[in-house]
Amino acid sequence: MSLRTLIYGVGPIGALIAKYALKKGYEIVGAIDIDPNKVGKDLGDVIGLEEKLGVIVTSKPEEAFKPRRPDIVFHATTSWLDKALPQLVLAIKNRVNVISTCETLSYPYYRYPHIAELLDNYAKSHGVTVLGTGINPGFLLDTLPAILTLPHIRVDKITAIRSIDAGKRRKSFQKKIGLGLEPNTFMEKLSRGELTAHVGYAESVLLMASMLNVELTKVEEKQEPVIAEEEARTEYFEIKQGTVKGIKGYGIGYIGGKEFIRIEFHAIVGANEYEEIRIEGEPSITWRSTGTQGDMGTAAVIVNLAPRVVEEEPGLKTMADLVKASYIHA
Ligand SMILES: NC(=O)c1ccc[n+]([C@@H]2O[C@H](COP(=O)([O-])OP(=O)(O)OC[C@H]3O[C@@H](n4cnc5c(N)ncnc54)[C@H](OP(=O)(O)O)[C@@H]3O)[C@@H](O)[C@H]2O)c1
Structure with missing residues (x-):
């Protein structure tokens, strides 16, 4: 499918999305970033290609939409929906669909219910679709386990664990999980929001629950440093x-007093890489992978779903709207 795309945020993830977009034959008609080291440069140079792309990275978002209207924005600037909001609103105002790696947009009704409602109405009134997704949240600890329940007639509990070697990840990831910090400094920075570590435990739990059509009575999440x-x-x-x-x-979703969904994310230097999904019920099955490279996986999820987002009914969507295959909770 031929798509005109705009890269909003040319960090490591936006750069990989741009490379994968070109591999899929999509056209890139614009690129936005605020980093002075990137602004004014050709996108090809910024993302490390040997050829120029004829797209100059701009820090003026309004201008990026003008020359040729894109079909979709690939958005990768922030984990927080309140910060992303003006960027999303600008795309919608220009009648352009959005697919974003913003973790809190993957299930926006949890942390930002009012913004979610506003975005849904605004997207509908402008005839465009907005989706937050990625590898985690977006696929490995929510969509994938939900799909894996399909061959079960009864599910009592789902446990999904993702373990990665943090030492193999991009610098911005290693920084946001606080590598090398004193434990006290880590906790202080985390509580002040200066460090995010992983964002999206509760989003994954609630996204999975919405795919299964299950009403949770309580959701909790917590993370701590490994020393x-x-x-x-x-x-x-x-x-x-x-x-x-x-x-x-971890993130836990309860029904009554019992854990129904448990997800865990371990990102530790030198750790074994795998995903393990245990479904207890009738029957009980454990699935295990050899590990999914997160940055590549995120960029692939974004470019692979882009045509679906363009074709989707207007409004604010989650992966539960795009993927409908799971057991029936009764
Ligand atoms: N859902 C998932 O599975 C998943 C997976 C991977 C990443 N993510 C998320 O995706 C986002 C991108 O990841 P990353 O590692 O590439 O992050 P990053 O290193 O922070 O890069 C983001 C880029 O966007 C720029 N930017 C920030 N605010 C902007 C604004 N208002 N307008 C234009 N550009 C702006 C940044 O510039 P400065 O550096 O100057 O601020 C930077 O160049 C992060 O929030 C990350 O947590 C999600």
Whole structure:
């Protein structure tokens, strides 16, 4: 499918999305970023291609939409929907669909119910579709386990765990999980919002529940640092003994007093990489992968779903609107 696309946020993820968009034969008609090191440069140079693309990265979003209207914006600037809102509103105002890696947009009704309602109405009135997705949240710990329930007649509990070697991830990821920080500094920065670590535990739980048509009575999430027992280093950070070498976190969805959904994300330097999904019920099955590369996976999810988003009915969507295959909770 031929698509005109605009890259909004040319960080590591936006850059990979741009590369994959070209591989899929999509056209890139604009690129927006605020980083002075990227603004004014050809997108091909910014994302490390050997050829120029004839698209100059601009910090003036209004201008990027003008020359040729894109069919869809590939949005990758922030984890927080309130921060992303003006960027999304601008795309919608220009009658352009949006697919975004913004974690809190993957299930926006949890943290930002009012913004979600506003966005849905605004998107509908402008005839465009908005979707937040990615690898996690968006696929591995929500959509995938929901699909895997299809061959079950009864489900009592779903546990989904993703473990990654944080040392193999991009610098911005290693920074946001606080590698090399003193544990106290980590906790302070996390509580002040200066560090995000992983965003989206509750979103994954609620997204999965909405796919299964299950009403949860309570959702909780928590994450904490994992402390290095010996020195380690990554390409970007030195990790002294007693400092942070990763994070472990979880999200739980309860029905009554019982855990029905449990998701865990472990991002630790040197950890084994895998996803494991356990479905207890009739029958009980455990699925295990050899690990999914998150950055590549995120960019692939975005470009693969782009044509579906363009064709989808207008409004604010979640993966539950696009993927409909699971067991029936009765
Ligand atoms: N759902 C998922 O599975 C998933 C997976 C991977 C990543 N993500 C999320 O996707 C986002 C992008 O990831 P990343 O690693 O590429 O992040 P990043 O390193 O922070 O890059 C974001 C880029 O967008 C720019 N930017 C920030 N605010 C902007 C604005 N208002 N207008 C234009 N450009 C702006 C940044 O410029 P400055 O550097 O100057 O701020 C930077 O160049 C992050 O929020 C990340 O958490 C989600």
